[in-house]
Amino acid sequence: MRTYRNSNMDKYKIIKFDEHFFNQTAELISLFRNQLRQFKGIDIKPDIDSASKELISISKDENYPIYLCLENQIVVGYMILKIDGVIWVEQIYVKESYRRKGVASLLYKEAETMSSKIGEETLFNCVHPNNEAIISFLKSKGYTVLNLIEIRKPYKNEKLNTIIKVGNNDFDY
16 A cells, blocks of 8 residues: 555545445446447436446456555545556546545556556556547656557447547547
8 A cells, every 4th residue: 555645635545446335436436437438429328237247256356456546445546457467547537526536546556556666658448439538648748659449349229429539540539
């Protein structure tokens, strides 16, 4: 466990996932999933049951460490990593009222430390193209190299209204 103080002198702790914080973490995972859907204009209620199942599955896999940021025993943010030769930041979410207070930076510092320990110079990030907040955050930390693109067939009845050009290729979005 590491304890940090941000510029507002609020005390935060970064810990590896602990079952004691299961319900709080599952709630944040459901909010993260909803946020991803909202980027595509889909508005549904948080699904804590699905998030709980996801958390149970992930927490059993040592290749997917989960880190929590706590303030006074309240989970204010979490990060799920994937260790696969390199370290991928699979998910990161911070409660709205704690954003722009250094929580994501502390979680990233933990991930970068882990990456360094396995001999890597960088983290790899899975980012939704409409997530301007995380894209801006990553750019501020020096993450500017587009590494991979994810391609899929459209969902049934999905409305795609944007074209994104990568190199010589156009993709529906």
